[in-house]
Amino acid sequence: MRQILERVLEAARREGAEYADARWVDRRSQVVRTKNGKVDRVREDHSRGVGVRVLVDGAWGFASGSRTDEESLMRIAAEAVRVARASALRRSDPPVAMASVEPVEAEWRTPVSEDPFEVKLEDKIKTLLDADRIMRQVEGVKVARGSIAAFREDKIFASTEGSYIEQSKTEVGAGIEVLAVSGGEVQRRSWPASFGGNWAACGYEYVRQLDLPSRAEQTAREAVELLDAEQCPGKVTDVILGGSQLALQIHESCGHPIELDRVLGQEASFAGTSFLTVDKLGEFQYGSEAVTITADATIPGGLGTFGYDDEGVPAQRVTIVDQGRFVGYLTSRETAGRVGLQPTGAMRADGWNRIPLIRMTNINLEPGDWSLEEIIRDTKEGILADTVKSWSIDDRRLNFQFATEVAWEIKDGSLGRMLKNFTYTGITPEFWRSCDAVGNKEEWQLWGLPNCGKGEPSQAAHVGHGAAPSRFRNVKVGVGRW
């Protein structure tokens, strides 16, 4: 493949490209889903192809195809150059210039103890049906679901600057979910998280460690209990967010607004821009002193962990918010060059048929000093809420509103009754400035989101978020009429 890719890059250069890169990507996935005692779906998907990205006279072009013979790839390279020449009709001023990086020859792969594609399907089905049976033993359960998924991406990146990088990434995800239905009310409870469970970059050992059947009964009981729980009242109160909900809060209100392509307007017509404009870098009080956020593509097990990004830039750990102060972006070679920063290795593409965009790596709220128990004990009146149910944020990432699957009242330092349909809303920097307690290392966990959407045509990225339960003061909760 190396020789073919190098000939393709050479062809792109002959056609007029001042820079070109080619990515050969081979992806396979397997998903096993059960529902109400039956195997609902077992499916294996496979897709492979090559994408060629070129810079011609300072304008970008990209073409991609699923046929990987040399003749087809030569046509793709020529098409990419034709597309770039069309882009030059309205070119940026000044033309695109990428920050320089050292060429790299390297190999990288996710450390895997037990290959998830080698585990017998029967074993996966049995684990899920065991959990399913336990869930359905709880009265009031209407739908019990479970899933175990495996994903592998093998890719080769080659560039006209001399980089040649082979990587193999393996991910697994697993979870259970219950729908309880009664008298026109429907409530859902998931474990360990609600995007097909939780995800990690590693082998099947992660799924074994989750031990889904062990949490089946509690998950089902909570779903049924929610049916008769009190409606969350509308008020302003202190809120403790559990780790999986906080992961999404970080994702939407920090992860997306620090993507420098978004900041520079490149997503304006789709999901929007960012309030974290370049003039705020190093100056803006994003959160309280308790809030330190990093982007870390080197942490073991994260969905945003890799060796090199899709521009050949090494994975890095970057500080984004330092004790409340906004100090860093996620960047590409192009955007870093444009505003005089360093590339942070955050460019990733959703497969062979998409261009790399700036994507979150693992965006982590660094641990604080508190145990969850200490935070609850220290809260006179408030609400503890967890597990993502609904999310929405405006097109500059300021006004957000989220809903969680479950919540509990806190009174005088103790957990009280369960509340249903918990929603909370706020303005991003006001919310993070109200954070006064962050959970410690023992409470801290890495969460995987396999469905981060961005770009046109749309791309789904696999990203990670480290978080521990944390407290936010004076939050508006219970939005809307119920």
Add this chain to the structure above:
Amino acid sequence: MVGRDRALSIVTKAVEFSEADQTEAVVRVTDAYLTRFSSNYIHQNVGEHNVQLSVRVALGKRLGSASTNAVDEQGIRECVQRALRIARVQEENPDFASFPAPEPIPEVGGYFEETAECTPDRRAEGVARIIDAASSRGLQAAGAFSTAAAELAVANSLGVRAYHRWTTAALNTVIMSDEGSGWAAALAGQVGDIDPQAVASRAIDKCLRSAHPAALEPGEYEVVLEPAAVATLMGFLARLGFSALAVQEGRSFLCGKIGQRIVDERITMWDDATDPAGIPMAFDFEGVPKRRLSLLRRGVAENVVHDSFTAGREGKKSTGHAIPGGFGEPMPTHLFVASGEATLEEMIASTRRGILVTRFHYVNPVHPVKTIITGMTRDGTFLIENGRVTRPVKNFRFTESILNALNQVELVGKDRELHGGRLGGIMVPALKLRRFHFTGVTEF
């Protein structure tokens, strides 16, 4: 594009290579291009050629499914074998009755050579018109202009052999100043039906009128929703409740409501993939022919959509709403909402104090069975006072039940627009609602 013969040959081979009791093969061919612009230049410009084959096999009631985009003979054989391997270790799925039997496929059109052969230069010229219109007024343009040609072929061991090809062209733009923004979009099967200048003019007009918005208190307001905003409400309503699976699982607002009036009688909605006014499709992803299906008639819920699985469970026939991937959830994907009699101007003129909404942004369900959704307004939100649009306002967050909102209909627009959906699209008029619940406001 690979053409009818090649597409049908791929799926037919897959069926022939299989020793399962029943086999179904679906191939989807995509030639798609998109030219994206921001800050008044083209910053991304991409193309894609893909041929994706999906195979489902049934050994008795044991099912397996696999897909690949390696569609040479060896690739097809391997894909079939993977599906068979899965089926062999499977447990029986009692819900499986049969893949669909063949039925006559309607001729619906929808393929336009002009779109399939649209060049990068033509897209760039369209984009240039928007950029030039914006920059000449000191504004910034962002957006995307895409053209795509697609083929779908389905074969199964019961004799289904179906082929359809279609094209789409879509253009959207957000025009921005330091003080406000405006949006406009167009969707069509034929790229020549898209007028970049007209799209630019609408978005520029919105942008200029949006400058210096005032903050209004959230609360209940009369609203005039332009078609793009209505498309979001109706699209979510269809998604949250009109799948037979949602009803079977007790998570649809339609449980026990078929035959009852659930929204204002001025609301009529149907699914019709055969209507050339949308983006037509001849059959679904199981090869079942498309036909018009009434969902809401004068406010009364009439039907839900089925694929072969949900239909088999109830001993019914599929309505032709299987979506890609197999074993998913059937969905209405080609929606039409009946027009009314009012012009947008008449809706505004009849409003004492209300909000004019261009479109919604980042909408998600909060409580699906109650149809409560939340989202923001975006790119053109205005205050109406005494029958006139008086000033732009900062964007609101709404948290509202769609069914409640659709029980507050006062006027239905006479003109309709086609907006993008998951596969086909949604053709909708503007609506004026007596009450709509805004629960928050942002800083711009």
